[in-house]
Amino acid sequence: MTDSLVPFPFQLVGFDLDGTLLDTSADLTGAVNHALALAGRPALDIAAVRPMIGGGAKRMLEHGLAATGGCEADEMAHLYRALLDHYEANISAGSLPFPGMIETLDALDAMGVKIAVCTNKFEHLADKLLTELGLRDRFFTLIGGDTMGKGNAKPSAAPIHEMIRRGGGGRTAFVGDSIYDVMAAKNAGVPSIVVRFGFLGGPAEDLGADAIIDRYEDLIPTLRAL
Numbered sequence: 001m002t003d004s005l006v007p008f009p010f011q012l013v014g015f016d017l018d019g020t021l022l023d024t025s026a027d028l029t030g031a032v033n034h035a036l037a038l039a040g041r042p043a044l045d046i047a048a049v050r051p052m053i054g055g056g057a058k059r060m061l062e063h064g065l066a067a068t069g070g071c072e073a074d075e076m077a078h079l080y081r082a083l084l085d086h087y088e089a090n091i092s093a094g095s096l097p098f099p100g101m102i103e104t105l106d107a108l109d110a111m112g113v114k115i116a117v118c119t120n121k122f123e124h125l126a127d128k129l130l131t132e133l134g135l136r137d138r139f140f141t142l143i144g145g146d147t148m149g150k151g152n153a154k155p156s157a158a159p160i161h162e163m164i165r166r167g168g169g170g171r172t173a174f175v176g177d178s179i180y181d182v183m184a185a186k187n188a189g190v191p192s193i194v195v196r197f198g199f200l201g202g203p204a205e206d207l208g209a210d211a212i213i214d215r216y217e218d219l220i221p222t223l224r225a226l
Helices: 025-038 046-052 057-067 073-089 101-110 123-132 158-166 179-188 216-225
Strands: 012-015 114-118 172-176 192-195 211-213
Touching (some): 012 158, 025 046, 025 057, 046 057, 073 123, 114 158, 179 192, 192 216
16 A cells, blocks of 8 residues: 555654754854853854754853853853844844755645644744744644743653644654754653754764654655654
8 A cells, every 4th residue: 555545643743943944053153152252252153053952042052151161140141131132133044944844844734734843942932933934824833942831841741742732632743853852752752753954962863762864855754654
């Protein structure tokens, strides 16, 4: 029996945002370097910042400051606010969908699969980014790092459980690029897929996902195989 005649095994597929749906590294690096400049620190290149992305803006800034000499707690609050303001003002300047992502979302939608975003980026920033890129309406829901309250961002299972609840239930898979994504999926009891082209801090194999893809064209066959 051909794949087209076999029911698709998932009713809902959730996606991380930064490093999974979109390459946001240029804009995030710009925001980090804006904060570092205010602190009198040298700028970091995109290659250095990419592995810092995934745990939210504050953790990203903490890593950036640690890489350039550390930071006092009282200075951190000021720099964090400056980073967020700069990022929000330039949020979609250099961010782009990864190759094949749009076509893959189209294919999932054509099969009746509900697709959602579950990110550690603040919800209002994720909404602004997706809206400015004309992508927001593709997702039935968006859950940010602050949506579920303090302490309930990924790797907590809470965002994925809420995503499933909003989607009306059904077999779910989650696609991401970080240990936060894999652990959130494991904690929620759903299979995870890691994109090798994301903002990885090491080998994709070390994250413990159920599957790894090298390009978006491989996602739907991989979901079928799961």
